[in-house]
Amino acid sequence: MSDVNRIKERINFCIKGELWEQIPKFFEELHPADIAEIINHAPASSYKQLFEMLGDEIKPDVLAELDDKVEADILDELTDEEISDIVEEMAPDDAADVLGELEDEQREDILGLMEEEESDEVRELLQYDEETAGGIMTPDFVAVQADMTAAEATDFIGSLDLDEPVYYAYVVDSKGRLTGWIQLWELLKHGNRNQTLADLAESETISVHTDADQEEVARLASKYDLSALPVLDWQHKLVGRITMDDIMDVMEDEASEDIFKLAGSSESELEYTSALxxxxxxxxxxLITLTTGFFSVLLLNSYHAYLSFSHAIILGAFVPVILAMGGNTGIQSSTLVIRGIALGTAHTKNIPKILLHEITAGAIMGAICGIVFGLYALFVIGREETAFGPPYLALTVGSALFSAMAFAAVFGAVVPVILNRMRIDPAVASGPFVTSSNDILALLIYYGVTFLMISLRS
Amino acid sequence: MSDVNRIKERINFCIKGELWEQIPKFFEELHPADIAEIINHAPASSYKQLFEMLGDEIKPDVLAELDDKVEADILDELTDEEISDIVEEMAPDDAADVLGELEDEQREDILGLMEEEESDEVRELLQYDEETAGGIMTPDFVAVQADMTAAEATDFIGSLDLDEPVYYAYVVDSKGRLTGWIQLWELLKHGNRNQTLADLAESETISVHTDADQEEVARLASKYDLSALPVLDWQHKLVGRITMDDIMDVMEDEASEDIFKLAGSSESELEYTSALxxxxxxxxxxLITLTTGFFSVLLLNSYHAYLSFSHAIILGAFVPVILAMGGNTGIQSSTLVIRGIALGTAHTKNIPKILLHEITAGAIMGAICGIVFGLYALFVIGREETAFGPPYLALTVGSALFSAMAFAAVFGAVVPVILNRMRIDPAVASGPFVTSSNDILALLIYYGVTFLMISLRS
Structure with missing residues (x-):
C-alpha cells in the first residue's frame, strides 16, 4: 500500500507544479478508486484535464467512483457523444446513477445515442427511486433451471460473457420466479457434480422487492451474511441483484446519514465543499435552536422579574450547567434508541423496557450529579448573607439537576420512538430537536423547583 | 419475510406463555440469525432453555450470532465438554471469538478437549488483538499455484472439503507468499480454461497485515469493492482471509462506535441492557460537562458582581441561547471532520482548507443568527427604561452570537484534527468535550463583548 501512497504523492506534486505530461504514466499504475480519490481532491479547475488523461478503458470505472459534485463538473464539460461512449461501458446500475444526475433532456439525448440493449436496461433502472432496492440493483444476474446438474450449471455459467462478479446462481421457474439459489463454490464440489439444482439449491432464499428501502437491503445482507441479494418485482419475478459494493456503499451512506442528522446537518457536506x-x-x-431561544429568553426574563436581585443572580449562574447536563443526557438516550432502531434491535415490543431503562439510568446519573453539584453549591457558591442560604441553594440546584436529567433521559428516548412511529426518520429530527426542547424543559424544571423552594421557605 | 415475522411472533407468544414444547418445531423453520434474535430478546431466565432446544447441528451457528452478553450467560451454564463440542463445529474465527470471552483457565480446558487440528488453528487466532485483521480473519482459504490452468484450479477447488463461502483463489509462490488472486467466476469462463493462473490472475492484489486495524480493513474493502481481503504475516506469507460477513460487522460496529462516542456513551450499550x-x-x-459547569457558575457569578441589577438580569436571559447556538455549531463542525477522518476524505493536506471552510460557514451562519437575534433583542426584549438600552442590547447580543458561532465552528473542527494527530480516536473525545468547552468559550465571548459595549457606552 505504501507504493500507492508514494505514487499519489508524486501525482499531487505534478498537479501542483502543472507538470501535466508526467501524470498519465503514474495513473497507469493505479486502481480506478485511487485515481478517483486524486481527482476528487484536486483543484476544480483541473478535473477535466486529469480525466481526459485517462485511457478510454478506465474512464468508466473512474467516473463511477468520483464524488457526485466532481462527476457533475466533468460531465458538464463533455459532449453527449463522449458521455454515451463512457456510460455504455459501465455496469447498468452505475450508468443509471450517472444519467440520473443529468437533466431530463440531456439524459434522453444520451440514451438515444447508446445501443438499444444497454439503453433499455438503463431506462428500466432509472424508473426506480435512487434509495430503493430497484435503484441500486443491477439487472445482470445468472439464472439457472432446477433440472440442471451442478456440472451443467457450471458449464453454462462459463459460457456466459460475464463482466461483473458473480457469486450466486439463481434458480428460477418457467415464469422467471426465484425458487432457490446456490453459490458458485458449492457448484464446484466433486460430490455435487451430477446432482440437480432441485436437490442442491437452498430454497429458503432471502430477497427484497424493487421498492424496498436501501437501509432494509443493508440490514438483511448484514443479518444473513449475504454477498448479494436478489430483487423481485411484484409478480415475484427475479429482476436483478444487489452486489456487495453497493451494499457496502449503502452501509457507509446510512451511517453517515445518521451521524450527520444527529448533529443537525447533512452527509452531502462530505462532498460539496462550499461553505455556503x-x-x-x-x-x-x-434555526430550531434559535426559535427555542426566543422562548428561553422570555422565560428567564419573566422568572427573574419575580425574584429578588440576589436570588436571580445566584440562581442564574447555575442555568448553563443545568441546561448542558439535561441536553447531554437527552442526546445519550436518543442516540441509543436511534441506533437501536437503525440496527433493528429496538422494536415496538421492548419500548416499555427501553423507557424504564432510560428513566432508571437518568435517575442514577441525575442523583450522582445532583449530589455533586448540590455539595458544590453548599460549600463553594452559597453565601450565608444572601436571602437564599446555602442549604436551600444546594437543595434547589441538586434536585433541579436530578429532575432535569431524569426527565431528559426519558424525553430523549421517547422522541425518536414517536418519530419512528410517525414514519419520520428518527435520526433527522432528534438531535437538535431533543437538545432544544430539553433547554426549555430544564428551565421550566429548574425555576419550578426554585419557586417551590421559595414558597416552602416562606 | 412476513412468514418469518409470523413464526417469530408465535415463538414469542410461546415464550411468554411458557409453552416450551411448541417451540422446537418453529425453530426448525428459522434461519440461525433469526433464532439468535429471538433468544437475544427473550427474558434472561429462558436463555439456556431456548438454546438447549436447538438441534446440535444448528447450535454453533446460533451461538456465533448471539449478543456477547447473552452468549456469556449461556456459556456459563454449559459444561466444558458441551462448549468444546459446539466450538469445534464453528468456523475458526467464530470459535476464537467465543473462547476469547472466557477466563484463561476455562479456555485452556476447552482447547484441550478439542481435536488438535482445530485447537491449533484457534490458538493461532487467539494471539491477535480482537480488533485487528488477525483477530477477525479465518485461517481457511484456497491457495493455488501459478502454473495451474484455470480448469485444474477449478477441479482442485472442487476436491476440497470446503464449508465456508469461497470467492477468490489466492495464487501463492513456493514460500506461501501471495502473488495474485482470481475470482471463481473468472476461473469458470470457457475461454480461460486452458490458460495458466500466471496469465489469468490479477497480480495487483490488495492485502493487509495481521495487525492492521479492523477499521482499515473495512475502508479497503469498501474502497476497492472487495468481497474478501487476504491477510499476510510479516514475511508476506498468506495466513488468512477476512470474509464479507466480518467486514459488514466491522462497518456496523465502527459506525455505532462513532455515533455513540459523539454522544458520550459506548456502543456496548446496544448489548448490555442494565441501567447501571x-x-x-x-x-x-x-462528568466532563459537570466539571466545566463548576467554572461556568463561577464565571457567571463573578461577571454579574460587576454588573448592575438590570444589566445582569437582561443579559443573563440570553445566556442559554448563546450557549446552545455555540454548542450546536461546534458539533456540526466536529461531526463533519470526524466522519471525514473515518472515511478517509479528510487528510493532513486539506486541513487548512477545512478550517477555512468551517470559519466561513460559522461566520455566515453566525451573521444570520446574530442579526435575527439582535432584531429580537431590539424590538421585543429591550426596554428603553433600562440602563442598557435596546440598541446596545441588540448590538451586544448579535455580535456575541456571531463571534461565539464563528469561533465554535473553528474550535469544533480543530479539536478532532488535533486528537487525531495525537493518535486519539477523534470520535471518543470530541462530542462532550467540544460542547463543554464551547459553553465556557461562549460565556467568555458573551461577557467579553458585554464589558466592551459597556465601556464603549460610558
Whole structure:
C-alpha cells in the first residue's frame, strides 16, 4: 500500500507544479478508486484535464467512483457523444446513477445515442427511486433451471460473457420466479457434480422487492451474511441483484446519514465543499435552536422579574450547567434508541423496557450529579448573607439537576420512538430537536423547583 | 419475510406463555440469525432453555450470532465438554471469538478437549488483538499455484472439503507468499480454461497485515469493492482471509462506535441492557460537562458582581441561547471532520482548507443568527427604561452570537484534527468535550463583548 501512497504523492506534486505530461504514466499504475480519490481532491479547475488523461478503458470505472459534485463538473464539460461512449461501458446500475444526475433532456439525448440493449436496461433502472432496492440493483444476474446438474450449471455459467462478479446462481421457474439459489463454490464440489439444482439449491432464499428501502437491503445482507441479494418485482419475478459494493456503499451512506442528522446537518457536506452549501444544510437545524431561544429568553426574563436581585443572580449562574447536563443526557438516550432502531434491535415490543431503562439510568446519573453539584453549591457558591442560604441553594440546584436529567433521559428516548412511529426518520429530527426542547424543559424544571423552594421557605 | 415475522411472533407468544414444547418445531423453520434474535430478546431466565432446544447441528451457528452478553450467560451454564463440542463445529474465527470471552483457565480446558487440528488453528487466532485483521480473519482459504490452468484450479477447488463461502483463489509462490488472486467466476469462463493462473490472475492484489486495524480493513474493502481481503504475516506469507460477513460487522460496529462516542456513551450499550451499565458508560462524559459547569457558575457569578441589577438580569436571559447556538455549531463542525477522518476524505493536506471552510460557514451562519437575534433583542426584549438600552442590547447580543458561532465552528473542527494527530480516536473525545468547552468559550465571548459595549457606552 505504501507504493500507492508514494505514487499519489508524486501525482499531487505534478498537479501542483502543472507538470501535466508526467501524470498519465503514474495513473497507469493505479486502481480506478485511487485515481478517483486524486481527482476528487484536486483543484476544480483541473478535473477535466486529469480525466481526459485517462485511457478510454478506465474512464468508466473512474467516473463511477468520483464524488457526485466532481462527476457533475466533468460531465458538464463533455459532449453527449463522449458521455454515451463512457456510460455504455459501465455496469447498468452505475450508468443509471450517472444519467440520473443529468437533466431530463440531456439524459434522453444520451440514451438515444447508446445501443438499444444497454439503453433499455438503463431506462428500466432509472424508473426506480435512487434509495430503493430497484435503484441500486443491477439487472445482470445468472439464472439457472432446477433440472440442471451442478456440472451443467457450471458449464453454462462459463459460457456466459460475464463482466461483473458473480457469486450466486439463481434458480428460477418457467415464469422467471426465484425458487432457490446456490453459490458458485458449492457448484464446484466433486460430490455435487451430477446432482440437480432441485436437490442442491437452498430454497429458503432471502430477497427484497424493487421498492424496498436501501437501509432494509443493508440490514438483511448484514443479518444473513449475504454477498448479494436478489430483487423481485411484484409478480415475484427475479429482476436483478444487489452486489456487495453497493451494499457496502449503502452501509457507509446510512451511517453517515445518521451521524450527520444527529448533529443537525447533512452527509452531502462530505462532498460539496462550499461553505455556503454547508451553511444551507446546517442552518435549518440551528434555526430550531434559535426559535427555542426566543422562548428561553422570555422565560428567564419573566422568572427573574419575580425574584429578588440576589436570588436571580445566584440562581442564574447555575442555568448553563443545568441546561448542558439535561441536553447531554437527552442526546445519550436518543442516540441509543436511534441506533437501536437503525440496527433493528429496538422494536415496538421492548419500548416499555427501553423507557424504564432510560428513566432508571437518568435517575442514577441525575442523583450522582445532583449530589455533586448540590455539595458544590453548599460549600463553594452559597453565601450565608444572601436571602437564599446555602442549604436551600444546594437543595434547589441538586434536585433541579436530578429532575432535569431524569426527565431528559426519558424525553430523549421517547422522541425518536414517536418519530419512528410517525414514519419520520428518527435520526433527522432528534438531535437538535431533543437538545432544544430539553433547554426549555430544564428551565421550566429548574425555576419550578426554585419557586417551590421559595414558597416552602416562606 | 412476513412468514418469518409470523413464526417469530408465535415463538414469542410461546415464550411468554411458557409453552416450551411448541417451540422446537418453529425453530426448525428459522434461519440461525433469526433464532439468535429471538433468544437475544427473550427474558434472561429462558436463555439456556431456548438454546438447549436447538438441534446440535444448528447450535454453533446460533451461538456465533448471539449478543456477547447473552452468549456469556449461556456459556456459563454449559459444561466444558458441551462448549468444546459446539466450538469445534464453528468456523475458526467464530470459535476464537467465543473462547476469547472466557477466563484463561476455562479456555485452556476447552482447547484441550478439542481435536488438535482445530485447537491449533484457534490458538493461532487467539494471539491477535480482537480488533485487528488477525483477530477477525479465518485461517481457511484456497491457495493455488501459478502454473495451474484455470480448469485444474477449478477441479482442485472442487476436491476440497470446503464449508465456508469461497470467492477468490489466492495464487501463492513456493514460500506461501501471495502473488495474485482470481475470482471463481473468472476461473469458470470457457475461454480461460486452458490458460495458466500466471496469465489469468490479477497480480495487483490488495492485502493487509495481521495487525492492521479492523477499521482499515473495512475502508479497503469498501474502497476497492472487495468481497474478501487476504491477510499476510510479516514475511508476506498468506495466513488468512477476512470474509464479507466480518467486514459488514466491522462497518456496523465502527459506525455505532462513532455515533455513540459523539454522544458520550459506548456502543456496548446496544448489548448490555442494565441501567447501571448504561450509567457507568455515560457518566464519565457527563462528568466532563459537570466539571466545566463548576467554572461556568463561577464565571457567571463573578461577571454579574460587576454588573448592575438590570444589566445582569437582561443579559443573563440570553445566556442559554448563546450557549446552545455555540454548542450546536461546534458539533456540526466536529461531526463533519470526524466522519471525514473515518472515511478517509479528510487528510493532513486539506486541513487548512477545512478550517477555512468551517470559519466561513460559522461566520455566515453566525451573521444570520446574530442579526435575527439582535432584531429580537431590539424590538421585543429591550426596554428603553433600562440602563442598557435596546440598541446596545441588540448590538451586544448579535455580535456575541456571531463571534461565539464563528469561533465554535473553528474550535469544533480543530479539536478532532488535533486528537487525531495525537493518535486519539477523534470520535471518543470530541462530542462532550467540544460542547463543554464551547459553553465556557461562549460565556467568555458573551461577557467579553458585554464589558466592551459597556465601556464603549460610558
Amino acid at each position: 452549501h454547508a451553511s444551507k444544510s446546517r442552518l435549518p437545524w440551528l | 451499565h448504561a450509567s457507568k458508560s455515560r457518566l464519565p462524559w457527563l
